[in-house]
Amino acid sequence: MQPNSNETLWWQRGVIYQIYPRSFKDNNNDGIGDLKGVITKLDYLSELGIDTLWLSPIYPSPMADFGYDVSDYCDINPMFGTLADFDTLIKEAHQRGLYVIIDFVPNHSSDQHPWFVESRSSRNNPKRNWYFWEDPKEDGSLPNNWLSVFGGPAWEWDETTQQYYLHSFLKEQPDLNWRNPEVKQAMFDAIQFWLERDVDGFRIDVAHYIMKDPHLSDNPPNLEKTIGFKPMGEYDSQLHVNDIGHRDIHVVMREFRALLDRYSTSRPRFSVGEIHIFDWAKWATYYGEKLDELHMPFNFGFIGAAWNPQAFQKVIEGVEGALPQGAWPNYVLGNHDEHRIASRIGPESARTAMMLLLTLRGTPTIYYGDEIGMHDVDIPPELEQDPWGKNVQGIGVGRDPERTPMQWDTTPNAGFSAPGVQTWLPVADDYTEINVASQRNDPNSTLTFSRRLLALRRATPALHAGKYSTVQQANGQCLVYLREYQGEQWLVALNFSSEAQDLHLPINQGGQIVLSTRLDREESVNPNSLHLRGNEGCIIKLADN
Template sequence: MSSPSNAATAHWWQRGVVYQVYPRSFLDTNGDGIGDLRGLIARLPYLAWLGVDVVWVSPFYPSPMADFGYDVKNYTDVDPIFGDLGTFDELVATAKSHGIRIIVDFVPNHTSHEHPWFLAARTARTSDKRDFYVWADARPDGSPPNNWVSVFGGSAWQWDEATGQYYLHTFLPEQPDLNWRNPEVVAAMHEVMRFWLDRGVGGFRVDAPLPMMKDPAMRDNPPNPGRPTFHRPFGDYDTLIPLHNQGHPDIHGIFRGFRQVLEAYGREDPRVAIGEIYEFDWSAWASYYGVDLDELHMPFNFGLLGIAWKASAAARLVADIEASLPTGAWPNYVLGNHDEPRIASRLGSEARARVAMMLLLTLRGTPTLYYGDELGMPNVPIAPENARDPFEHRVPGLGVGRDPERTPMLWDASPNAGFCAPSATPWLPVGDAYTQRNVETLRADPRSILTLTRTLLILRRQIAALSGGTYRALVEGDDDGFVYLREAAGRRYLVALNFADTERTLTLTGVAEGTLLVSTYLDGGESLGDGGGSSAPRDLRTLRLRPDEGCIFELA
């Protein structure tokens, strides 16, 4: 049984639920077809109604948009597409008035090739900014310094004709890697963090941090005979094991430096660092909390993104995470983000998406929701000629483009789904689902997935056991049934999930009666097997679950 978090002393990022907003796609208020910060401000009442506590805002910094904001030209400003610093300050203040904290993306591995540092660095080898980036001579035959491959395909090295060296880019050539072995880079980026912390942000989601520290000897990566490296194909990147181009042990010192910057803001108003750690060796993943919990507050746990939709797989993952956590560390779970197919499309049905939502919001740890998943938004098919994602253009034929999960939020049944004016053209299509699957329609439906998500968020906020209690699995080896207990302050709750599209009966030990709080069917559980209403105690020793049903019971 895992240890509880004391609700009275838990930090806000432990008690809360994070909601990711991709600002380009949330709400357009100026008619250019691109979402903006003013749109996010306008929808804060909706997010407060939904019950989220933290909004993570994807990049809004000035950028040439080669990778839609993850190529940063200026770390301490707002791109005019999205607004300005005054609008950002208004966002933080308005969110605070709704009881919501704002965290922002921090993109430390690379800048844009248009950043003033890089423009200066490539003027001459003697430039005072030259060592802000990773440069290397060509091999004797003129080829790149080693075999490292870009995540977006092709060599990770770009030849710079003017200065006669290669520069490193883990992602696009337009995203040159910073040299974090240079203390001046460390100091400059710490100042970036302070700039946003001083403006009141609750902390950072740290983008792609593992490549920040590479092997200083720049050795070749070994071949990868067991492709793919991750849970989906990555093209050329999968041909090699990324042994030397990321995750060098020195990264722990960088994370400790981040933590020190955050800790300087005091324990009365703690700030958080959540790292984008695509690591599926759970021992290695857990190391980024730090030996003394002095590194990342939470390395994102992406385990649920790639597992087969089987109860046994989910249970095994949770067991592995709980077993790997350092003492006192706080877990977290993710089911969707701007780089992954939408839950409803990935799992194949809304019914499964409902069970997945109950799983996410009842496990021990901090959950992260991706905008629109509360609606069961599907991926939107994007014709090849309309693809915007550079990943799709550079690694064609594998379907790696991320446009389908980045399409506009569906607000109502009007043209363009209320995302932008009917006369505007949204930057990505809204698809066909919006006429029925939108906030306005689903909010009025007492059995919608939106209503279910809000109900679960309300329960999580009201019941200490769901946000900070202990966790213990009762059924975890069954491919269809996953059942676990959450407990705090002497009150126990049972979560029972049927991953199958057929009815299942589970035999439970150690429990007797319980009162149904919510079923993913949102019908009072009339068909659960004993004929009682939702307020009637039920015998849980033999529990019948309908196809794709999840239930939460309070135990007697």
Template sequence: MPETTWWKRGIVYQIYPRSFQDSNGDGIGDLNGIRRRLDYLAWLGVDAIWISPVYTSPMADFGYDVADYCGIDPIFGTLDDFDRLIEETHARGLRLILDFVPNHTSDQHPWFQESRSSRTNPKREWYIWRDPGPDGGPPNNWISNFGGPAWEWDEATGQYYYHAFLKEQPDLNWRNPEVRKAMYNVLRFWLDRGVDGFRVDVIWHLIKDAEFRDNPPNPAYQPSQAEINRFLQVHSADQPEVHGVVSEMRGVLEEYPDRVLIGEIYLPLERLVAYYGQDLKGAHLPFNFQLVHTVWNAREIAALVEEYETVLPEGGWPNWVLGNHDQPRIGARVGPQQARVAAMLLLTLRGTPTMYYGDEIGIGKVEIPPDRAQDPWERNEPGLGLGRDPERTPMHWDGSHQGGFTSGTPWLPLDPGFPSRHVEGLRNDPSSILMLYRRLIELRRRHLALSVGRYMPVAAEGNVLAYERRHGTERFLVALNLGHEPHTLSLQDGTAGRVLLSTSPDRGDEPVGARIDLRPDEGLIVALET
């Protein structure tokens, strides 16, 4: 792919629709709310918006249990609202990426209703049904990602069905060609409406072991961890045959010009990169979540970036993610000062960055009272801190009632600090994290070195991460102090340049040489003389 390809140079911005903007006062964000905020996204400078599921759903897992892949749930709006959103998104020069949830449907989907009606129904083999094990219990030891067995007994037909997540989310049988055909037609339905690509949910789960063998025990499991960690997911996910499915999905997208396929994959780097596919005919961007789980330490991150750059297949394009709707916010993990440094890291590494709504205004951890908890994972495994509600709270638009998110009662409580941390106020504060994000995005857009340029590590000590980005005659040094103490970065004699941007709002344009003094919790972008 040439370096001018939009998804290589661009920035993806994830929207969790329930929490972005409510337009009708029911406390839940919707499509018309997103449309009302498109001017903000254009002002911020992102290139594409990725919208989490808005399909028709009983909402057992807030839209990741789909009852109609070609419909819009009424809480979000209508198909006409969606078409208008696409039209107005494109009118602003933005792209729209839709979440695709192919691993499982809702148990209310007509396909599953048919499948469970009898063993002889034509759609029986559209899902994964098995006889009981030798002891009369589940067929094997596979565990649901949300806790408990991954097999649900169906009394009417005398078999178990498999669900990698909630029992209300039965897994489709992707070894069945009819399932593949139906799901590829779903992709075409949305591509015909103008969507610019898909983020594919749990893409590494699509194919299961043909023999349904038990998963081996995890020797590192601790009782404080989620139950899914009791066993190594050797047979229930990441099977070799899945790459053929991903390649077929890619083939569908290539029937349309200039589309992107993004895969959600929580795997170690050496297994993650296999999802680029043979001859790069897999996912354009297998999501790289390593920054979400890596210790916030310069040496650890430097080693991670080096490993990633090393294992990438030739021609494979990297990508980086700091957080999403399933992971604690970056502000909650590293604190407000380091969140600014993290923004500079995300937007200067080589590869496509994905931002998560609200990170640009510094939302941190929001405490959710037990009686307001919504996440089914939290309810299934209480007390382990697994609930995902804190990273799904509403966006803060202004200092008015409910932060301008809704005129009603929000489905989740807002961060209590929203009166001092909202878009309207931060846009008027040149030193705010929002304006830092906007300047970083502007710099990235203006300088190819910061988007598609080469990445070159720079030797650094202590808790400082440093690297250069180069393209043509442009050279930029990025120096990030991930610690809370000042540090001096020593460079080669004769190095000269000027500070282009600092995460410290009171540090402006100044010349630098072979020794660069970094303040605590400071990141710098330096334009080097060539």
């Protein structure tokens, strides 16, 4: 598909920027980021060149899983501010031409949510069937063999009512029963609450989890020991065919999309789902046969890919090949659950990865701080916060390292909180070198590179809406591709190696380097003889044929 750039929608043209609110900007100096802090940084985000803010959960929550255990779907956690603050954020963002999407957590609530408090109070209350309650098997064992992502069985015994309840994640996160129409209506009412407050869309947390096998059948063993994109311990011992992704999920997604579409008369509202599926044909079903489900299922293929051109080319071509006609692709390098790209592949390669992300067809998502080259921070055990890291130890699933405070300037606490405040997670030791203020006016900084790259993408229809095609060439260390739009051709050449590479590309016309990851090349070049330094990427405007 090659859409007319003028006909692409805001969420297709734009770049999503994920904000983890706890870690972005602390306005009231309690060590935790908040909505007023985000508001103070809207001008920065506008200048950066992103288009859409995605806010991780800001709902009232006991914070067993840092907001993904929701105790009220229609309010703001006082830790982050008030509904009035949220309304101000929406208004101020829209005034700057920015869009706002929020996390929505439909698979499970908090065990402190009034719904679950009532549900567990007896066996015969109106909310009992809002969750999954089951007797033990006759031999006294668990209802089935399902496992929690966060370690151990997915069933927790309730002494009061003498039954088990299901939790795909923490025991403090009981799964909601979406086969109960009252549950579905309550959740859709919550979505409408935020649409009425003028949000532009939703990121749906673990969207493929919400419909399970109605018979609660056991999962079969994972005999071939296949894993997703990272090892998850005991959870990998099963094939998750009955606890995740039952076909009825597509019915719910169509109903959810219809609700969004009813609010899309003034401007399109948008949905993106967290879908950890790497069989691209199966992944693509979440767009819907008639493109009537999610606008986009998140594509996490790059996160698990080895840093080599063959692995990344395989993801790109797999995704492009699986897309239904008219569907829009997307790419992401990191988020609040994954180690930062600069730590996974190194700071120089991270620039090359950013160039890749922002020159592919589709909607890219940037994680806060990646634009300045933030990296993971080693968290000592006594300061560890993440329950996943505490429950499943020894395989590196803890998520604290990538959630540390945003580094704004060289003052103590990096300008995230006032000096002397105990921040919820420690600030990186090298914040005096890696921060917004130090990089803002440095012509060679990662922030300058990110801003120039974002500006080029926005100004160049070929880079955000044009046709993608891989350039077949002999150098196994480089990925090269063309972006074409209305006769205009752009060449992107990326060196995945730390060694210099010489490319001899089957391209006849000359070109001009418009941007290098080194920020020091803008010369004319001949693609038949193109030299790339180690870890260098170049965007080249080809001459007209």
